[in-house]
Amino acid sequence: QSALTQxxxxxxxxxxxxxxxxxxxxSDVDDYKSVSWxxxxxxxxxxxxxxxxxxxxxxxxxxFSGSKSGNTASLTISGLQAEDEADYYCSxxxxxxxxxxxxxxxVTVL
Amino acid sequence: EVxxxxxxxxxxxxxxxxxxxxxxxxxxxxxxxxxxxxxxxxKGLEWVSSINIGSSYIYYADSVKGRFTISRDNAENSLYxxxxxxxxxxxxxxxxxxxTTYSTFDYWGRGTLVTVSS
Numbered sequence: 741q742s743a744l745t746q747x748x749x750x751x752x753x754x755x756x757x758x759x760x761x762x763x764x765x766x767s768d769v770d771d772y773k774s775v776s777w778x779x780x781x782x783x784x785x786x787x788x789x790x791x792x793x794x795x796x797x798x799x800x801x802x803x804f805s806g807s808k809s810g811n812t813a814s815l816t817i818s819g820l821q822a823e824d825e826a827d828y829y830c831s832x833x834x835x836x837x838x839x840x841x842x843x844x845x846x847v848t849v850l
Numbered sequence: 851e852v853x854x855x856x857x858x859x860x861x862x863x864x865x866x867x868x869x870x871x872x873x874x875x876x877x878x879x880x881x882x883x884x885x886x887x888x889x890x891x892x893k894g895l896e897w898v899s900s901i902n903i904g905s906s907y908i909y910y911a912d913s914v915k916g917r918f919t920i921s922r923d924n925a926e927n928s929l930y931x932x933x934x935x936x937x938x939x940x941x942x943x944x945x946x947x948x949x950t951t952y953s954t955f956d957y958w959g960r961g962t963l964v965t966v967s968s
Contacts, residue, residue: 741912743894774952778895785945785958786887786895792951829895833952837909839885844894 744769744830744842751848757818760845762830763811768840770811774833777806777815781826789828790815817847825849852876852957854946859962866936866966872929872946872959880924883949886931888942889961896942899931900949914940936966 745763752758762769762777769775775793778786788797790806793813803818813832817824830842858870872884886898899910899920908920919932929946943963947955 743896772952774954776954778955780895785960786955787958788954788956791954791956797956827894831895831897831953831955837907838911839897839900839953841887841895841897 741768741834741836741838741840744832744840746828746830746842746845748843749846749848751850752817752820753850754820754822756820757816758820758847760815760817760828760830760847762813762815762832762842764813764832764840765811767835768811768832769808769813771835772833773808775806775808775813776831777804777813778829778831779824779826780829786829820849822849852948854948854957854959856944856946856959856962859944859964861965861967862936863968864937864966867932867934868936868964870931870933870944870946870962870964872931874927874929874946874948877948877957879927884922884929885947885949885955886920886929887945887947887955887958888940888964889945890939890942893942898944901929933964936964938966940964941966 777790780786794806885900917935943961945961946959948957
């Protein structure tokens with residue numbers, strides 16, 4: 741199972757919106773509504789930000805939103821803040837009953 | 851409060867074995883699937899293995915299949931990962947993660963570092 745493809749880095753200024761893409765195949769992202777997004781700060785465990793494509797867990801800022809079209813899922817962060825600077829990973833269920841993560845995207849707040 | 855606490859990591863020689871444990875508390879452990887996810891130094895997340903509530907459905911990443919064994923003890927609220935025939939490329943922080951729906955890991959432990967080196 742190959743990792744889902746994410747851009748290595750995305751940057752934006754405070755207050756701007758950015759979007760991170762996550763591209764898979766017909767065997768994972770395209771076939772299931774089980775795409776999640778995680779935020780990871782250096783030296784910390786990942787934190788769930790979005791589940792099932794677009795559901796935001798309790799306590800997660802509404803500046804984070806998710807969507808999906810075909811085999812590509814997206815995470816949008818609006819009103820970018822300094823605290824959003826972190827690594828972001830998508831994940832998906834797969835047709836082989838396994839799970840797969842994306843390659844990861846480093847978000848930099850300029 | 852949900853807590854997942856991994857233990858058992860350390861330094862091991864190539865070809866050696868190690869058993870990781872994850873102690874769960876703050877939720878009804880027996881009704882959730884559990885997973886192990888690892889992260890090599892400076893690298894991304896890699897899913898390792900999953901186990902369902904009754905241990906009847908167990909899956910592994912191709913990279914560890916045949917060498918790692920996941921198990922759980924619902925009476926003890928514990929998750930385990932037996933790692934045999936360890937290789938240098940298995941060096942990583944290993945996280946225990948609670949799974950709600952497929953591929954949704956809502957709680958993670960802080961991880962335990964496994965270093966495979968001679």
